[in-house]
Amino acid sequence: MNLASDQQDIKREKILEAAYQRFLHYGYSKTTMNEIAGDLSLSKALLYYYFPDKSQLYIAVMRKLATEYIGNLRDKLSTFENLKEAFVFQVDIQHDFIVKNYNFFDFFRVNEQNLPDTIWEIITEIHHTEMQLLSAAIRIEADKGHIKPVDNPEQIVDLLLDALHGVRVSAVSHKKVMFPKKEHLDEIHTKRLLLLDIFIKGLTA
Amino acid sequence: MNLASDQQDIKREKILEAAYQRFLHYGYSKTTMNEIAGDLSLSKALLYYYFPDKSQLYIAVMRKLATEYIGNLRDKLSTFENLKEAFVFQVDIQHDFIVKNYNFFDFFRVNEQNLPDTIWEIITEIHHTEMQLLSAAIRIEADKGHIKPVDNPEQIVDLLLDALHGVRVSAVSHKKVMFPKKEHLDEIHTKRLLLLDIFIKGLTA
């Protein structure tokens, strides 16, 4: 039974990988189940044997990406030297994540208003992890006396993440674009680093 | 000739006011030229005597609102005691402006991707004014020695405005709501003040 299960997992992985490539390259709506099956020389029906429907397949890929992302975050954030380094790690890794998977998130832009609950759960999970790791970082720094004592680190991190998010959505709003285009991402990144700089100085007593 | 011109201006104003009320109440696309004309007991054709088309009428209202907004900003910002007060003024006034005219901006959400150039000019003008007034505030504070010298105040203000914007749009994004509700407004406001606090401390040498 374990053998069979392993085999199944391997195939599942292959499907996830093929689906990811398609979604990344063409976006959600311009990817058909036939094409994914075709890439693997499988019948479309088999996809439905492994995944209940197209959106669940997409979500499964998303979950995989999220898990990797969270993993990266944990690994790097456990080894920071100071607060700024920790925050910069977070910004950098998020930046890379978004740049690398830009087209994959097409789904988000199209369904902007009503994303499936499962997607929201993943977003929440990521947010939670970020909060947890960064507020831990703040606590440690406060204990070391590098910054002044903060009675509610979560609140500070939440605020910072919001502010960083603002740099993302708003940095381009005077440029006739509502959603950041790929070519703006670097500018956004620079701005974010500057914000981190000022913000951290603001925390330092 | 001036008499005639004055009369025309008065009527123009009345049309702008009636149009504003309709746009504010029903949004752009659910307001018809017939209705606006009806509210004033005028023929629709007369609207076209005063304004070339519907969108120009909307833009004229928008321009009027923008002028008022900018006026408010200038008045208040010229009398600030310290940097924080100036920033808080800006936050408060912008907040009021958006809350009051919330439905009017329907037009923006619908035409999100391709707003007319004239609208963008108005947005740019507002942004310009905000930048100008707030960066002047920074310069004055820097001269007074209250904060450390800043070589590019505009950049700092731009960043701060983005960050503040983020607190607005993002404070609710984990709650599956796109636009803030009444019960979130206080939370947003508090968050923004906290951000201002940290940000200004970050500027203080």
Add this chain to the structure above:
DNA sequence: TTTTGATAATTTTGTTTAAATAGTCAGTTT
């Protein structure tokens, strides 16, 4: 248990027509 071809169900796309609304203009009123 895994896989597929054939088929059903659903969604998207394109087309036509009718209705609503924007916009024009010759002519009337002030």
Add this chain to the structure above:
DNA sequence: AAACTGACTATTTAAACAAAATTATCAAAA
């Protein structure tokens, strides 16, 4: 002449429908 209108045309939106594409199912085969 400037301000205004009713009746008209032009455009845009909405609804209804058919055709095409795509998702999803299932009985049967490997």
